[in-house]
Amino acid sequence: MAGAAAVFALTVTLVLANPPDAGALLFDAGWRNGVFGLAMVALVPLILTVQIGIGTAWARRFGYDAKSSELWFLWLCGSAWLSLIGVVLAVAGLINPWVGGAILVLGAGYAAVSGAVTDAAQRLLRWARLADVSADRSAFAAIRLGIVLALVFIGMRAATGELNDTDVVQFYWGWLNEVRHLGGVKLSPDFPLIQDFTAGRGNGTYLLAAGVAPGLVSHVVSAAYCIMFAMLLRAFILQIAADVPEPFRRLSILVAEVASLATLWMLPGAVAFGKYHLQFAAWALGFLLVCLHISSRDDNAARRERLLVLPLAFAIPIGLAQFEAFIALLVVVAVAVAPHPWLSARRLLPILLAGCVGAGISLFGNWLFLGIPDLNPFPLFERFINGSRFDLWTSRLQQHYINYVNGGVLTLNSDDGVSTLRELRTLINELRNNWLPISLGFAGVVAAVMIASVPIGWRSLRHGLFLLLGAILGYGLYRGSLYITLSDLALSPTANRAALYGVATVIYLLAIRALGRPASSSYLLGLLGYWLVCTVFILAFHSGSMERLMRHVDAIGVSLVLLAMVCVMGRLARPGLFLPSASVNASAGVPVLLAIGIAFSLRAAVPTAAVDPPRHLLASTLGLQGRAHGLTHPMAQFGRCDEIARSVPASARVLFLNAYTAMAYCNNAVLLPRAMVVTPHESDFARELATSSFADADTVERSLRRLNINYFLFLKHDFEFWASGLSAPFRPGEFERRFDLLAETPSFYVLTWRGGGKPMPGEAVTAISELRRFAIQQAGFMLQNEFIGQWRIMANLRADRPKYQFGTQLDFSAKGWSALYADHGWYAAEPHGTWSIGPYAVLTLPLARPEAGPMRLTMDLMPFQIPQLPTRTVRVKANGVDVATWNFKLGEDYHERSIDLPPGIGLDPRGVVLTFDISDSVSQYALGLNRDWRPVGFSVRSLVLEPIATN
Known part of the structure; x- marks a missing residue:
C-alpha cells in the first residue's frame, strides 16, 4: 500500500509539473488537458492524505494514540506542519517540482505505512454506510449524498481553476507563478514586486503547491481547506452536543451534517475560492475547538494536546501577523467558558506565547526583507520603516496610494480645515433625531436580558456580568444598524433596527442565559466566539466594509441557527426545565430548522451552479474543452491577452491606463511574456510614482520614457482608471498632442508616443475622454463624507x-x-x-x-x-x-x-x-x-x- 500511494503521488506530481501551455490549457481541448485536469482533482485528496500522515507522525512523537484520536485533530496538526515546511522552503529558495513532489511522495508513502490512509478510508466508509445511525434513516442518506455531490463539485472547481472567480485568476495565478519562477519568496530589486506576493508569503501550503503545479493550483489547496472546514464544523457541533441525551444523539448528528452540507455549498462563494482565507477559516475554527478541549480535559491529556497544537499556534501568524489577534480572541473565549478559568489560562498561555513568537518572526522577517514590518495597517508601521530597504521595492507614496484605494487610511485632511470633532456632528445629529427609538430599543434589549437572566435563587455577580454582556451585544448590533442596510428587511429605519434588536435578543436568549450549565457552556461562548471570528475576519480583511459582512451573512446565519438548535434541543430534553421531554418529538421546530439549513444550501447551490455550470466544469476537467470556454464572468476575457500579443512587440513594456482588475490575469507570464505588462506595484514603476503619474505632463512623459514604457493600453468601455490613466499627459488637449494610435483591436486602443503611429482619430479621443470623465466625476465610493475615487485619491496625495x-x-x-x-x-x-x-x-x-x-x-x-x-x-x-x-x-x-x-x-x-x-x-x-x-x-x-x- 505504501508503494502504491507513493507511485500515485509521483504520477500526479509528474503530470502537474509538466502542464500544457497556458494558451492550450485555456483555449484548446485534448487528452493532455484531460489528464492534467484529473491530476488536479487527485491532488486534493493527496494533500489531505499527506497532512493527515504528518499529523499522525507528530501525534506518535508524543505517545498520542493516533488511531483512537479524532481525524480532524490529526489533520489540523499536519496541515500546520506542512504549511511551515512550505514557508521554510520558500525562504530557502527551494520551491520547485522536485522538492515539492518529493514531499508529497514521501508523505503519501508514510501515511500509508502508518495506517493513516486506511484509517481515514475506513471511517469514511462507515460514515457512507450510515454505521453511526440506523441504516433506514432516509434523511441521513439524502444529506450525505448531498455532501458527496458537493465534494465532487468542489473537486471540479479546483481542477478547472474556477476562472469565473476573477480575483483569484487575476492576482493569485500571477503570484504563484512568481513563486515558481523565482523558486521562493526571495526577490531582488530587478524583479517586479506584486502586492499580493507579500500578503500571501506565509501560507506555506500554497507556496509548496506552487512548486508542484502552475498558479491555478491555489484552487486545489483551497478545496482541501474548504472540505476540512466543513469537517471541523461537524466535529465542533458534535463536541458541544456531547452531553445531549441518547434519544437526541441522532438529531445532533443530523444537525452537524446539515451544517456541513450548507458550508460546502456556501464557502466557495462566500470566500474567494483559491485565496488563503479558507486556510485561516479552517485553522481558526479548529483552533477554537482545540482550545475548548484543552480547557476541559485532565492535566495529562491537556498537556499532550497543547504540545501537539503548538505548531498551529505558530503557523497562523506566520501566514499573516495580524491573525495573532484571532488567536488571542479564541484563547480568551476558551478561558471564559472553562470550569476553572485560572487553570485554563495557565494551560493556554504557552499557546498564546507561541502565536506571539510567530507573529514576531513574521513581522521581523518582513522588515528585513521589505523594510516594513507589515503592509496593513500601513500608517501604524510607517514609523518603523527601514527606508533604504523599503525604497528598493516601492515608495511611501505608492503605499499611501494603495491604502487609499483599499479605503484603509483616513481621508480627513488637516489642511482642509476638517477636524475629527467637526465630522462627529453628523453622528450627533443622527443620535439627536433618533433619541426615542434608540432609547426604546436599548430598553427593550435590557428588558429581555433581565428577564432571561433571572436565576432560580438570588442573582449572583456572574449573572450581572452576563446581563451587561447581553446589553452591550444588543447596543453593538444597534450601532451596526447605523451602517448596515438589511436589504430584505429595511423597508424603513424602524424595521431595520427592529431586526437588529431581534437578533441581539435571540442570541442572548439562546446563549447567554444558559452559561451556568456545564453541558452547554463550551458551546455557548464557543458559538459567540465563532460568530466573532467570522465577523471580525470579514470586517478586517474585506475592506472594512459591513456590506461584505452582509454578503457572508448566509454562511454565518445558518451556522448560528443550526448550532443554536443543539443547545435548544439539549435544554428541551430535560423534563421540567422548559417543556416535558415528550413534547420534543412533536415539536415542529426540528423539521423547520433542518429545512432552513437545507434551504440555505440550495440557495447557495443554485447561483453557484449558474456561475460555474457543472457541465462546463466537467468538460474542462476531462479536456473536452479549454478552461476559458463557457465562462460567464464578463471580465474573464482571455482573448484580450492574444490581442495584446499581436499588437505590441514581444520585447516591449506596456502599461494599462484603465481596466486594472479586468486585465490583471494577463500579467506575470501566464499568456504574455513575463513582466511585459507593467503593474502599479512593479518596483521601478512604484518608486517613480511621483514623477510617472503625479507630476505635470512633461515630467510624467520624461519619467515614462526613462522607464522604457512606450506602449499604452486603453480598454474600451472601461472606466476603472488608475493613476497613470488620470495623469496629466492624458488630459484633453495634452492627449492628442503627445500620443499616436499604434493599433485598434476589438477590445483596445493601443497607443504610443507621437511619431510612432498614426494621429489619434477623433472618435478615439472622444471615447477615451468620456471614460476618463466618468472615472473622475462619478466613479468611486463614500468614506468619511468624502467621495473616494481614483482622482480623489491622487488629489489627496498632491498630484498635479x-x-x-x-x-x-x-x-x-x-x-x-x-x-x-x-x-x-x-x-x-x-x-x-x-x-x-x-x-x-x-x-x-x-x-x-x-x-x-x-x-x-x-x-x-x-x-x-x-x-x-x-x-x-x-x-x-x-x-x-x-x-x-x-x-x-x-x-x-x-x-x-x-x-x-x-x-x-x-x-x-x-x-x-x-x-x-x-x-x-x-x-x-x-x-x-x-x-x-x-x-x-x-x-x-x-x-x-x-x-x-x-x-
Missing part, C-alpha cells in the same frame, strides 16, 4: 491638478469636470449637479495665474430642504476668511448667489480654497423618510470665478 482659467464655467453635472476641484464633502456628480455631503465641504481652485485684486464667485445652487428642515444656513470661507453667510428657506430651487472675495486671496500658492460650513447635516434615512443615507446640504450646478475690474 489642472489650473482654473478665470471666467470658465465649472460644470458640476455628470457632463462636467468639477470633481477635479472637489476636495471633501461632495457626492458623485449627478445629471443636474453635485450634492454636498455632511457638515463640511471644500473646493480648491488652483489658478492659472495669480490675481492680486478682488474676485467675484458666482454659484448656481439649490438647498436641500423639507418640512422637517425648513431652514438651512451655510457659512462660506475663502482661504480661511469669512466671506458670506447663506440662509435658505423652504421651497427654493436652483438660483445664483454671488460673493465678492477680498483682494490678496488670489495670491495664495494653493489658489482659492472655498469651505462651506453646513448646518443641520442629517440624512433622510435618519429622519425616517426613506432609505437615502446621505446627509445632503445643497446641490451645485455651476461655478464661475472672475476678477472684478477696478478703475
